[in-house]
Amino acid sequence: MGKPKFYDFCIHAVPDGENTAEQLAALSRHLGYSGIALTNHSDKLPLSQPVLPSTNEFEIFRGVELAEENPSKLHGLIGKFRKFVDVLIVHGGSETVNRAALENPKVDILNHPAFAKSSGLNQVLAKAAADNDVAIGLTIRPLLHSRGQRRVRLLSDLRANLDLARKYDVPLVLSSDAMSCFDLRSPMEILALAEICGLEEDEALEAITIVPEIIISRNRPGPGYIREGIEVIEEGDYF
Amino acid sequence: MKRLLPSLRAKKRYLAFELISEAPVSRNDLIKEVMFSASSLIGDVTASECDIKVLGFEDSKGIAQCSHARVKETRASLATLTRVNGKRATVHILGTSGTIKRATEKFLRNHTTFEPELKVNFKKAGEL
Numbered sequence: 001m002g003k004p005k006f007y008d009f010c011i012h013a014v015p016d017g018e019n020t021a022e023q024l025a026a027l028s029r030h031l032g033y034s035g036i037a038l039t040n041h042s043d044k045l046p047l048s049q050p051v052l053p054s055t056n057e058f059e060i061f062r063g064v065e066l067a068e069e070n071p072s073k074l075h076g077l078i079g080k081f082r083k084f085v086d087v088l089i090v091h092g093g094s095e096t097v098n099r100a101a102l103e104n105p106k107v108d109i110l111n112h113p114a115f116a117k118s119s120g121l122n123q124v125l126a127k128a129a130a131d132n133d134v135a136i137g138l139t140i141r142p143l144l145h146s147r148g149q150r151r152v153r154l155l156s157d158l159r160a161n162l163d164l165a166r167k168y169d170v171p172l173v174l175s176s177d178a179m180s181c182f183d184l185r186s187p188m189e190i191l192a193l194a195e196i197c198g199l200e201e202d203e204a205l206e207a208i209t210i211v212p213e214i215i216i217s218r219n220r221p222g223p224g225y226i227r228e229g230i231e232v233i234e235e236g237d238y239f
Numbered sequence: 240m241k242r243l244l245p246s247l248r249a250k251k252r253y254l255a256f257e258l259i260s261e262a263p264v265s266r267n268d269l270i271k272e273v274m275f276s277a278s279s280l281i282g283d284v285t286a287s288e289c290d291i292k293v294l295g296f297e298d299s300k301g302i303a304q305c306s307h308a309r310v311k312e313t314r315a316s317l318a319t320l321t322r323v324n325g326k327r328a329t330v331h332i333l334g335t336s337g338t339i340k341r342a343t344e345k346f347l348r349n350h351t352t353f354e355p356e357l358k359v360n361f362k363k364a365g366e367l
Contacts, residue, residue, distance in 0.1 A: 027259075031331060144319050147279050182259070182327040185318050189332060192314035196281065 004205065005034035006187035007212035009063065009087050010111060010139060010175035016040035018180035021060070029058045031186040035212075037087040039063035042077060061216065063087035065111065071100035082106050086219050089137065092120055102128040108215045109173050111137035119160035126164040133218075135211055136161055136170055139177035140190055143197070159198050171214075172199075172207040249290065250307040252335050255346035256317065258299045260328035266296040268324040273303070277316035289313050294339065300347050302339060310335060 008028055013021040021038055028036045035058065042064055062085045068074040074090065074097060081088060090101035092113035101110045102125050110129070113120025113136065121129075121136070129136060138161075142154055165172055174194055178184045185193070187208055194204040226232065258264060270293045277286040289309040294302045305313035317330045333350060336342035 144321050151279075180327075182261075182321065182329050185329065186331055189314055189318035189330075192311045193318050195311055196315040 004209045005213070006032060006208050007035045007037070008033055008176050008178075008184070008208075009037040009061075009109065009173055009212050009215070010039050010065065010089060010137060010177045011036050011184075012040055012065075012177075012179050013038050017178065023181055024178065024184070025058070025060055027181050027184055031184060033058070033187065035059035035061060035216075037061040037063035039065045039087060039089050041091065042066045042068065042081070061086040063089065065089040065091050067091040069094065069097060071096050074100050075104060078104055078106050086216055098125055099128070102134050103132060105132040105134070107132070107134045108219070109135045109137040109175075111139055111175075111177065113161070114154075114157045119157035121161050121164050123164065123168070126168040126170055129165075129170045130168045133171065135173045135215070136165055137173050137175055137177075138194070138199075138207065139175055140185060140193060141177040141179065141183045143193065144183065144185075155197055162198055171211045172203065173211050173215075174204060174207040250337075251290075251304050252307045252310050252313075252337060253294070253339050253342040254303045254305065254310070254313065254317070254335050255333045255342045256301055256303060257331050257333060257350065258296075258301070258323075258328055259331060260299065260323060261326040264299075264323045264326070264328060266293065266301075269293055269296055269301075272320055272323045272328075273317065273330075276320045277313075280316045280319050281312050285309075285312055286316070289316070291316070300350065302342055302347070307337075 011024055011028070013019065013024055024038070025036060038060065064081050064085050066074060066077050066081065066089070068077055078088065087108050088106065089109045089111050090097065090107050092098045092101060092110050093115050095115070098110060098113045098120055101107045138158060143151060146154060164170070174190055176184055176190070190208060191204050194207070195201060199207070258269065273291060273293055277289065277291055281289070288306060289312050290304070290306045291313055292304045294304055303313070303317070314332060317332060320328065320330050322328060333346040334342065336345060
């Protein structure tokens with residue numbers, strides 16, 4: 001096994017965040033990532049999506065973070081965006097939105113599921129997440145910028161979700177949720193922080209390397225892909 | 240006082256780091272901020288076990304020291320540093336080593352700190 005490839009799947013560029021996509025890409029490359037996904041909130045999308053050059057060592061994926069309170073509108077948005085993006089994130093935050101996101105197999109990641117007095121997940125939702133292969137996003141930015149009571153709350157929510165995720169085998173994704181260049185951290189730092197917050201070493205590593213890769217390979221089917229489960233592996237003239 | 244035997248001295252790790260910041264930062268401000276973020280993340284007890292010290296800091300590059308068994312905690316608490324003296328800043332750890340000499344040679348000698356370009360842009364944003 002070579003050096004693991006690290007991905008950051010939740011980065012907000014202008015106009016949602018503060019910095020341009022180029023700056024964020026340059027810094028994440030410098031920090032040692034192999035790929036990032038630019039996921040602006042759906043109400044703050046750039047007017048034209050610039051096509052950024054991807055090289056072999058560094059890839060920029062298209063993404064979106066849907067923020068919508070109404071579940072049926074959310075399902076509509078998911079259908080609309082699914083064709084154009086590699087990474088589809090739902091910004092959770094209420095029971096109905098979390099439920100709608102976790103029960104839709106087209107969603108890749110659910111971020112910020114917590115709401116008043118609840119970590120945002122329960123056994124029903126965790127099971128739905130596992131069945132539909134929706135990952136739970138663990139975001140670093142809130143942990144960096146809060147202190148004291150607020151951070152304690154965030155960490156206990158994270159632990160509660162982690163317990164459920166372990167029990168029902170829900171995939172986890174670690175991401176920075178960066179709004180500016182100063183919210184980005186290098187993969188090793190994110191791993192260390194995740195371990196301090198209660199993740200096991202291999203869980204944390206999987207959440208920043210393997211799970212993002214699986215999401216991308218699912219959404220970017222190879223050339224021989226026909227439909228789920230059917231794929232042309234070797235082409236030949238059989239007829 | 241008699242010096243402690245080498246075999247009895249606490250084992251250390253040295254972390255070479257760069258500071259990516261909006262404005263130049265002094266060593267004293269950085270030390271204050273590192274200590275504050277360490278004790279607020281991992282608590283005073285664990286922070287004392289980590290034995291974090293910022294040894295040298297110059298030109299946005301520096302070396303921090305920690306206990307060899309507490310590298311992870313130190314990394315995590317350095318990661319939670321968000322501001323120094325009111326200006327936004329990020330610590331990026333370039334690598335760890337068992338000696339200061341090796342850490343300097345391996346990680347700092349040929350390393351140019353990132354982003355002159357970013358700083359220009361931030362100034363522009365501040366003017367607007």
